[in-house]
Amino acid sequence: MQLSRDALLRAYRQMKVIREFEERLHTEIQTGEIAGFTHLYCGQEAVAVGVCEHLSNDDKIVSTHRGHGHCLAKGCDVNGMMAEIWGSREGLCKGKGGSMHIADIDQGMLGANGIVGAGAPIAVGAALAAKLNGEGKVSIAFSGDGACNQGTTFEAMNLAVVTQAPCIFVFENNHYSEHTGVDYAVGTARDIASRAEAFGMKVWRGDGTDFFSVHDTMREVLEYVRAGNGPAAVEFDTERFFGHFEGDPQRYRGPGELDRIRETRDCLKIFRASVTGAKLLDHADLDALDAEVLKAIDDAVDKARAADRPTPEDVLADVYIAY
């Protein structure tokens, strides 16, 4: 289905926001101002955006330790996210979540998660709630190729099938779990979708470096799940451009591998070539967005740097519920 000019510009802008957010964090982390581990999503933008462009605030997503892209694609505020990562009380979670525990319930973003495989059971719970509400809403569990080996993911897939929950398991196969290659760590000849199929759900596969492949695939998947056919799974083949975490020297990569994937598997380059080649947008449209996004990220960093830090009195606030 042909997207409108506005929809194409929006998709590109969303991917570019994620890219620049992450590229800038990669630099800012060197200053030592950002505490804790950070896992950058750079390279995988087409997956988050191709999925989330179909969703409303009432559809839920559950993310992973590599969650910035999912949050931004689902509509979390750029300034609030940057401030959160800086540990500021002006952050989306008042600086108590940080990079790996950002949540924004108003946007249907139920949380990033530092525990690999912990997201899928939460997504099934949200999907069961959506089923009971009966309004055709869905819940999405983003998981990596590493998380597909976790028992929690297996249990979640089984529970989704037996309860016919409107849950979509989106597996982002970026070929590595920390430093371990998917060829070594995932049986079934590195094919994740066939595992989900074995649990009894319908599965799809798509090219996670191509926004249009993700978006078209997800249109079909969502139509199927919203129609009440139970859960589904999709595997997207994708690439991560930075290390597992910031500071990872990536000695496990093959010679020239990073240059090759940046050159040939960059979803922003692929999108640009595709829309300009088909004369749907021109380079000037995209260049203007690039400049606008860079400025927005500069502003977000300036604000985060200047924002208030939590005080000792803030420590217990919003942590315990008062009954």
Ligand SMILES: Cc1ncc(C[n+]2csc(CCOP(=O)(O)OP(=O)(O)O)c2C)c(N)n1
């Ligand atoms: C239960 C658990 N085991 C191990 C870890 C350490 N760990 C953090 S991320 C990660 C790899 C996850 O790989 P994958 O699911 O492919 O996601 P990616 O990092 O590629 O996005 C591991 C093993 C953890 N956080 N939680």
Ligand SMILES: [Mg+2]
């Ligand atoms: Mg992985």
